[in-house]
Amino acid sequence: MKRTMLVLSTVIFVLGLNVACSLQKVLEPSTQNTEPFPIIDMHMHTYQWNKYGDPPQPNLITGNVPEARTNTEAIEAYLSEMDRFNIVLAVGSGELEMVAAMKSQAQDRFFGGMEFPRYTTPVNNRLEEWPETDELRQLFESDQLQIMGEVTAQYSGVAPDDPKLEPYYTLAEELDVPFCLHTGFGPPMSPYLGDPDFRMRYGNPLLLEDVLVKHPNLQVYIAHGGYPFIEETIALMLMYQQVYVDISAINWLLNPEEFHGYLQQLMEARLGKRIMFGTDQMIWPEAVAMSIDAIESATFLTEEQKQDIYFNNAADFLRLDKSKYLPGSTEYYDESGAKVIEVVTSEIRMRPAEPGDQETVSVNLQLGGVTSTAIQVTGWDIDDVSETDLLINGRDVPLPAEIVADVAPRTVTIELEDGLLREGENTITFVFAEAFEGTTGFSIVDVRILLRE
Secondary structure: OHHHHHHHHHHHOOOOOOHHHHHHHHHOOOOOOOOOOOEEEEEEEOOOOOOOOOOOOOOOOOOOOOOOOOHHHHHHHHHHHHHHHOEEEEEEEEOHHHHHHHHHHHHHHEEEEEOEOEEEEOOOEEEEOOOOHHHHHHHHHOOOOOOEEEEOHHHHOOOOOOHHHHHHHHHHHHHOOOEEEOOOOOOOOHHHOOOOOOOHHHHOHHHHHHHHHHOOOOOEEEHHHHOOOHHHHHHHHHHOOOOEEEOOOHHHHOOHHHHHHHHHHHHHOOOHHHEEOOOOEOOOOOHHHHHHHHHHOOOOOOHHHHHHHHHHHHHHHOOOOHHHOOOOOOEEEOOOOOEEEEEEOOOEEEOOOOOOOEEEEEEEEOOOOOOEEEEEEEEEOEOOHHHEEEEEOOEEOOOOHHHOEOOOOEEEEEEEOOOOOOOEEEEEEEEEOOOOOOOOOEEEEEEEEEEEO
16 A cells, blocks of 8 residues: 555656646657767666566656566666667666666666665665765775765755765765765655655755865766755855756656746756756656657757757766767857867866966867857856966967856857968967956866857
8 A cells, every 4th residue: 555655646746747748759759860969868777677566667757667577678678768869878876786787788888876875676665775985985996886876865864964974975075986966856755655754955955065165076966956946056056166967857757847947047047068968767768758858848948058968068077088979079060050169078177376377278170161260268267357368379369358257157259360270280278367356266167169161
């Protein structure tokens, strides 16, 4: 009876979703392209096929029962969706045995983590385990795990700033391991249905603030968009630029209007460079298509913004070599038809810095047929253009005043003189020229070259 109540209460989790509309979108996804842009799924799970019972629970939205009846079949079902939608990397968590099984099947297409402390093991058996940090260290150093989490402390009644989590934050920062923290909500009635210590207030992302102050180099992303704590999520991300967010689960469990409204608020807060795609795929592989369709149907997103959410932001967060996933180069075309070549794929942090400090990056260009060029620069904590010099091939290129921003990143597009860029290797240098009213540096988070034919 309790299990039946769990299933029924979880269905309520969709908060008024239009089932028929979602089902139609799954059956006829609008995302299939002949050359689809690569996708990174930053939040999925390596769950056993019978995690929620035998037979498995139906999909919470469509009512479809998963076909898999072995763990191998469950893994293969998700891998099929990876191939279908060009998901080049999946970042997922579960029990160690299943993480290893997924790793053996997906090889270099999977980053794994151990889900803890609360997790469900077949069949509907709710457990809690806090792993020893020495054990985790060994698993990371032997490359058996690549991420910390998903850490589901909220289900154990543990807030993000609870001292119980401190050893895990410390280890993740020391080893430079991405830390995935469950935030936001859970299935309705959770305290009565297996998680007696679950509290909604512990899902507030703003409770991470003291942790971030203590661990400034912690590579953390908050799961499920921090939903429904939109104001707190925006406040945290505006103040702490190292924090990223994934939009898993809410992109297919919420109705489209609710999800799009939430996502649009994040975009309007100029956080579009730190929003990452995820599915929270558990035992329902069709959730992949549903999650993708939620992005494709967001009419307020440009194609470039979709590509950032699908791939670029996660690749930057994970510090990946994008050329591995974008064969040939890190180039694509924007909506105007200009070829876009990404030069900076991870933050250039010149903070703290002394006047005269500089960082240089290089890029190889093929300029045949190019009629005009421009450079797009995204920077933040730039207090005045006098503190930041941009040099291209040794020549000064003035930054416009529009790049001055102390709270959120600003992007400017600068048209370049003919002949400034050259065939072959080019250098781009950023210099901390002078301290402006006591400033100590700045960051450049994105640089792109536009080539127009």
